[in-house]
Amino acid sequence: QIFATRRSTLCSFEGSYLANLFSGRWESSIERDSSGRFFLDFDPYCFRLVLNFLRAKRMENSQAPAPLPKVPQEREEQFWHLVEYFGLTEQLQEAEAAATAAAAKLAAAEKAKRTKRRLRRAG
Numbered sequence: 001q002i003f004a005t006r007r008s009t010l011c012s013f014e015g016s017y018l019a020n021l022f023s024g025r026w027e028s029s030i031e032r033d034s035s036g037r038f039f040l041d042f043d044p045y046c047f048r049l050v051l052n053f054l055r056a057k058r059m060e061n062s063q064a065p066a067p068l069p070k071v072p073q074e075r076e077e078q079f080w081h082l083v084e085y086f087g088l089t090e091q092l093q094e095a096e097a098a099a100t101a102a103a104a105k106l107a108a109a110e111k112a113k114r115t116k117r118r119l120r121r122a123g
Helices: 017-021 044-059 073-086 089-122
Strands: none
Touching: 017 073, 044 073, 044 089, 073 089
């Protein structure tokens, strides 16, 4: 499969292997296909998940954290190996914590709304 993305997306997390690979410093060592495109020999399904996560991270804000990739159970091990290889484990773990915190905050707000409605009805 052919993927198109910005260099800045691949270099989103400074210090990661993926960012180092596409920083411009090591590009001559990356294999290319017959059309001159970079060739990476990774599972395209898992790579797409990582790439889409990096894209989502660029657009996140405190109210809407980047969603975690939805990884099918049969691909979880392969996905996490790729994440580790690219040096993005910490970023995915932080995103998971942010998503959990956002979900808890939303649940608490919904519970408060329900309680407020009940009190208005009772009062």
